[in-house]
Amino acid sequence: xxxxxxxxxxxxxxxxxxxxxxxxxxxxxxxxxxxxxxxxxxxxxxxxxxxxxxxxxxxxxxxxxxxxxxxxxxxxxxxxxxxxxxxxxxxxxxxxxxxxxxxxxxxxxxxxxxxxxxxxxxxxxxxxxxxxxxxxxxxxxxxxxxxxxxxxxxxxxxxxxxxxxxxxxxxxxxxxxxxxxxxxxxxxxxxxxxxxxxxxx
Ligand code: ATP
Ligand code: MG
Numbered sequence: 001x002x003x004x005x006x007x008x009x010x011x012x013x014x015x016x017x018x019x020x021x022x023x024x025x026x027x028x029x030x031x032x033x034x035x036x037x038x039x040x041x042x043x044x045x046x047x048x049x050x051x052x053x054x055x056x057x058x059x060x061x062x063x064x065x066x067x068x069x070x071x072x073x074x075x076x077x078x079x080x081x082x083x084x085x086x087x088x089x090x091x092x093x094x095x096x097x098x099x100x101x102x103x104x105x106x107x108x109x110x111x112x113x114x115x116x117x118x119x120x121x122x123x124x125x126x127x128x129x130x131x132x133x134x135x136x137x138x139x140x141x142x143x144x145x146x147x148x149x150x151x152x153x154x155x156x157x158x159x160x161x162x163x164x165x166x167x168x169x170x171x172x173x174x175x176x177x178x179x180x181x182x183x184x185x186x187x188x189x190x191x192x193x194x195x196x197x198x199x200x201x
Contacts, residue, residue, distance in 0.1 A: 033159040034177040035152060037168050039135065042182035045164040049130045050077050052162060057086050061127035064088040064120045068113055069133040075201045088126075090116050110142035117151075124156040135165020135172075145171055 008016075036052070038045040053063045063086060070091050082089035092113040114137075120129045137143040149171055152161060163172065173179060195201065 032157055033155065033161070035175060036160070036162045036178040036180075037135075037172060037176045038162065038164045038180050038182065039166060039168045040180075040182035041166055041184040043184070043187060044182050045166075046077075046132050048180070048182075049132060049162040049164050050081065052160075053081075053087075053128055053130050056128045056160070057084065060086070062086050062088075062125055063128045063130070064090070064126050065130045065132060066090045066092070066113055066117050066120070066134070067132045068092050068110070068137055076198055088120075107142055110137050113137075114143055114148075118147075121151045121155045121159070121161070124159070126156075126159060128160040128162070131161065131163045133165050134163050135168050138169045138172075139165070139167055145169055148172075149175060 036049075038048055050065070053065065057063050065081070065087065067090065078089065078091075081087050090113065092109050117129070117131060117134075120126050134148075138145050138148075152172075152175060155161065168179070189195070
């Protein structure tokens, strides 16, 4: 005969869960800037980065965005955020889109965007810096990785940085605090839905 263990009540399970969570919360005491990487093929990387930025700005923190790849049209987020007094918004050189054919021009645009980024990463008054689609710069070797890693490591202690892009270089992952890999389970595009204002841009 096997003795059946008495089932834990819902209250007991919840009390145990709460004790575990309380302990974790008590152990996580540090306040400092974090490096967040948002990667993967699913939809939601840039919008999550900007959502977090909005949270910061809601708390009166100063933010900056550098868009390393310029979309084809003015995005809703640009229209909404870029005139906010606490937000600095940079779009990489007008020339850089998926359609440019000139690698030289793209490299110059990448170098310029990096100049701006480097300054932001040294500015103690910028509480959060969003580097949208920066990961592509490494994938296509428009930017060397080493100076970026060095600048991220040397940034002001309280500054948060979010980098988006489908594929992240390993060296960036090594120094990141939070990494979310967004999976593409389904996308409306494949159901024949076009790119819509307010959802895609
Ligand atoms: P979003 O800006 O909506 O958060 P994202 O930053 O995760 O998306 P990107 O890889 O930057 O996605 O892609 C840019 C554009 O392609 C966006 O308009 C996005 O909505 C759309 N998109 C994202 N993932 C997919 C997908 N799996 N299939 C088709 N289109 C996608
Ligand atoms: Mg994106």
